[in-house]
Amino acid sequence: DIQMxxxxxxxxxxxxxxxxxxxxxxxxxxxxxxxYQQKLGQAPKLLIYDASKLETGVPxxxxxxxxxxxxxxxxxxLHPEDFATYYCQQYDRLFxxxxxxKVEIK
Amino acid sequence: EVHLLESGGGLVQPGGSLRLSxxxxxxxxxxxxxxxxxxxxxxxxEWVSAIGYSGDETYYADSVKxxxxxxxxxxxxxxxxxxxxxxxxxxxxxYCVKDLYVRLxxxxxxxxxxxxxxxxx
Numbered sequence: 306d307i308q309m310x311x312x313x314x315x316x317x318x319x320x321x322x323x324x325x326x327x328x329x330x331x332x333x334x335x336x337x338x339x340x341y342q343q344k345l346g347q348a349p350k351l352l353i354y355d356a357s358k359l360e361t362g363v364p365x366x367x368x369x370x371x372x373x374x375x376x377x378x379x380x381x382x383l384h385p386e387d388f389a390t391y392y393c394q395q396y397d398r399l400f401x402x403x404x405x406x407k408v409e410i411k
Numbered sequence: 412e413v414h415l416l417e418s419g420g421g422l423v424q425p426g427g428s429l430r431l432s433x434x435x436x437x438x439x440x441x442x443x444x445x446x447x448x449x450x451x452x453x454x455x456x457e458w459v460s461a462i463g464y465s466g467d468e469t470y471y472a473d474s475v476k477x478x479x480x481x482x483x484x485x486x487x488x489x490x491x492x493x494x495x496x497x498x499x500x501x502x503x504x505x506y507c508v509k510d511l512y513v514r515l516x517x518x519x520x521x522x523x524x525x526x527x528x529x530x531x532x
Contacts (some may be wrong), residue, residue, distance in 0.1 A: 306471070339519050341456075348506055348523035349448075349456065360511075360521065392456055396518025399470060400446070400458040 307331050307395050309403035314374075317411040324380040328393035328407045333373050337397035340369050340378045344389045352379065352391075383408075413437040413522045420527030423497055423521070431492040431527055433507030438522075439463075441485040444510035446520060447492050449503035449529075460492060463516045470516070475501075486523045497531045504528050 308331040318324050328338065340353040351360045353369035355375060366381045380387055388410055393403040419431040433445070441497035446461035460481040461470045469481050480493040490507060511519035 331413075340519075343456075349520075351511070351521045354511060354519040354521075362518055372455075381484070391465060394456070394458075394518070398471070400461070400518045402448075402456040402458065405455045 307334060307393055307398055308358065308402050309393055309401050311391075311393055311403040311406050314404065315407040315409060317409050318383050320383055320385055321357045322383045322411075323362075324383055324387075324408060326378045326391055328376040328378065328391075328403050329370075330374045330376075330395055334395045334397035337395055338369070338371070338376050340367075340396045341394065342387075343388045343392065345392045349392065363396045367389060382406075413509065415509065415522060415524035415529035417505065417507045420529045422506065422530045424532065425498060425531055426440075427497050427530060428493070428495045428529070429497060429507055430494070431507075431529070432491045433524060434464050435488045435490070435507075435509070438509070440488040442513050444516040445483060445490040446518075447481065447490075447506045448506045448520065448523075450506070450526070451502075451503040452499070456504075457503070458518075461462065461510075461518070462490060464514050468516060470521045494529070497518060497529075499531050500532045509524055 336356040338356045341348040341349040414436045447459040461483045483490040506526045507524040508520035509522040511521040
């Protein structure tokens with residue numbers, strides 16, 4: 306089974322900050338990685354697929370990069386509506402979510 | 412607009428059974444793989460099961476293999492999850508999700524329902 310880790314598990318940031326989250330896979334998953342955003346009380350939303358492709362309608366301040374085992378998710382300028390929990394998910398061999406990173410208001 | 416509406420959740424005793432259903436609309440249902448993802452209260456996301464667009468291929472997480480069965484009816488635009496021998500750690504909100512790619516079980520879940528709560532107690 307492929308295990309996913311994320312760091313940090315939580316972070317505090319201010320509106321306007323640049324935020325970076327990392328995701329590591331236990332084995333090579335090529336670019337088979339998604340990023341989701343989940344706001345409190347809501348279903349998750351797909352933001353990035355294939356490691357770096359922006360889902361339709363998602364603002365360009367969100368971006369993803371990486372391949373193999375190490376991936377990065379960045380919010381270039383944090384907006385008030387971006388405070389949420391972010392999950393990575395691999396789909397190279399079945400499907401596994403990371404434990405999530407909670408982005409809180411500083 | 413894509414809509415996914417789950418139903419069938421509720422309170423069940425350990426060892427009991429439950430069947431979740433998901434009614435889909437707003438897209439060509441028979442062209443897309445579907446899946447179930449769950450989230451225990453206050454916890455992260457866990458993929459549970461997936462089914463290919465035609466229903467010929469099914470996949471399960473180890474935690475539910477042998478106890479859960481996924482199926483779909485493309486004539487009725489529904490996907491179901493039959494759950495037996497339920498355990499306390501199956502307690503979660505179960506989301507019905509749609510795959511992004513046409514006719515591929517890719518695992519990029521681009522549409523989610525609001526979820527159905529299953530409580531095993």
